[in-house]
Amino acid sequence: MIIKHIFDYLIMSYTFVICLSYLILGLVSATILINHNRKSQFADYHIIHSSPFAPTISIIAPAYNESKTIVDNIRALLALHYNIFEVIIVNDGSTDDSIDKVIKEYELEKVDYFVNPIIPTKEIKGVYRSQNKAFTNLTVIDKINGGKADALNAGLNVSKYDYFLAIDVDSVIDPIALLKLIKPIIEASDKKVIATGGAVRIVNSCNVNNGNIVNIEIPRNFWAKFQILEYTRAFLMGRIAWSKLNGLLLVSGALGLFDKKIAIECGGYSNETVGEDMELVVRMRRHMYERKIKHEVVYIPDPLCWTEVPETIKTLSRQRNRWTRGTMGTLFMHKKVFFNPKYGSMGMIGYPYWFFFEWLAPLIEFSGIVYFAIMAITGHVNWSYFILLLAFIYLFAVAFSFFSILYEELTFHKYYKRLQILKLFLTAIIEPFFYHQMTVFWAIKGNIAYWMGEKGWGVMERFEFKKR
């Protein structure tokens, strides 16, 4: 009986602490969004755009079997608003006709490019450049398949500029994303900004033309709808708050701008984990802390990247499984950081939060469900109290999702049609009934897969963007 009560106390305390942490993050986010909106009123991006002194940027986009969207997306990347930048597409051993399509469309020729292997990668079969003057800032690398991290490292070896933007080639990038991402870096005065990230939104069901979004819609797909809420909560209420608290451990792999020199000093992306984006951020931050250099990883709430999310349970399950393994891989590789004051706010707040509330949360929740089932079978459940607790958790979750919709409505207002908002409300109301439980289940599978030594990415399905 004593064990039962200890367990009761632990579960209750954990629930309250996690709810409290969400509230704090929500509040911090609100203050940042207000400040961000104030600053945005007089942000002169054209100054950066036209300046010859603005930092230079290499965009690195690994591509694996992206034949359906690659041509349009490269065109959109080449049209980004910035003064000096290059686009590096890394064909990571695609088995489809991606490379042929790109060579044909952009009039590419294989050149005698000398690649300095600063970071070791799988063999590069060839480097291509266009002889058409319209595409002079495009470089295409064709290499043996080695995974996303390996492809990014190959891109890093070829890149020639001060900063690099790592993106997913299937994502749609806002035309002024580079200007917005570089701004915190050049605005910083007392701290070095080593990386910046922007909000990622969902492109499913949106109309895309030539790699640009022309009409934003709520996905028609059932599973993608839930992910809209997830992304809004994570980006508008989570990451911007962590950025303010200087505890950010992750810049999304779909869109992240990094200081190239520091990334290379750290050895580039790691092939040891499928969460290479998170791992690089943690390693770069450790590097800075160990050299006692004041630094920041900044997060911009503006929706700068629109990505395609899984639409089937199978793909979604694989993605979540991979995310869990990526988180675990990074956390275990950098266990030295855990509650280590040497690593400042990352060690004392950021890492422990990820450990307890990102990695352990599904495990604790799952054990709670199992415990409840045992208690229910053995007749030890007080049903009145259970209903009260259930109502509390459910209403709290719905209210929290509603607040994220409010944040979106007050700031970027991307889903402005009334029907879209009603759909979001409805999704928030039904989400806690089963979608959340599914994510817990996939996270458990991810944990098992990690301990079983699974390393792969799994196959992601791609679809052609809806054109108008």
Added chain:
Amino acid sequence: MTKSNYITIFLFSLFFTVLLYTAILISFSIIENRSVQPSLFQYIVHELPDKYILNTLEDQHLARHIILIALPVILISIILSLVSIITLILVIIADNTLLIYRRRLNSRLKQKIDNLLIEYLVSDSQKVFNDIKKFRTNLSKKILTNRMIQLQTNVIGDTALRLRNLFIKLHLDRFAVKRFSKLLWYKTVQNIRVLSRMDITDTKNKISGYRHSPITHIKLEAMLALINLDKENTFSFLSELTHPLPEFHQLYIYDIIIRNSIKPPLFSDYVNTKNESVVLFCLKMIGAFKQDRAYKEIIHLLNDERYEVRKQTIRTLGELENKNAIPLLKALYSNEDKDNKIEIIKSISKIEFDEPDSFFMNLINEKDLNIRMEALKALFQTGNINDEELAYIEKNNPDVEMEGILKHIMDKRI
């Protein structure tokens, strides 16, 4: 953000603060066996649990302990969550309606204003001026100001001057000054920028007062505005700056100089300040405006103890293309790290040679591949290599890397 948005965010904060405060208060009062508000809390803490929960428990002692602490928090959270869900639905829908209405209104006004402004600039007609003057509400004045600023960035010469005069005739300068706010710093910044953009020199004294503002954003904005508005002491702030001059503001100053055709000062006057960011900025500007006279004033910075200052000095000397810098750069080479070595090679290669030089030839055997590559590039760029020497390099460096680098450099398609 609109006022209603602030109110909503404020309500959100209030809601959670109340929730937290109540939870803490009740928990403490229960633990200390004190009742806060006898009637309501006794009902929540004693009667409700006794009636529906506690009398069904087997182990009343331990369970009571958990429930007595958690129950009030749970009940209050449930009530507040429910209230907030209903409120949020109403607020979001109301805000959405209002926003759509505002967007339509703004778009209509913008269209009207743009047409009138263009018509005025083309015709200079009094009738059009009178039509523009009819925009009297704060909202329309704000839109008018924004459109004029937008237009101002795209016109030059006589048209720009007429646009400025129109701005003054419409008293939008006074409107901007009125909108300087003690509480809302961003409004002050925004309006200082408007006045600077429209070149309203009469406001320089007013803006000058903000140079000592405790808010960094306002302080920097005032300093930058004065570059344009105060033609006499334009860049004096560079020697006064005590905090770092962010790179963004450096770009901004350069933009102001170019956009307004301001005569750049001799930036070497400020390179001896202790403020590293100012020194770096001045070095960049010396290179950008090819201020050859600054050569003697900056050459000592090659031996500065600050790494970034040395790096920028190397780059600037390359921009100035002064031959006298070559021996000094060469002498510096062996003491610098890899990055600065590469900067030295790049800088020297920009400066025209009188006679062939062996400096680069000596570097092609360096271990670091980047240095080798830059040295070979420099040899080709400066025309310091002939076929015999190329054959010599290939013969004496039969490694794969050298072959690769040579192919890369000679491939004109890259």
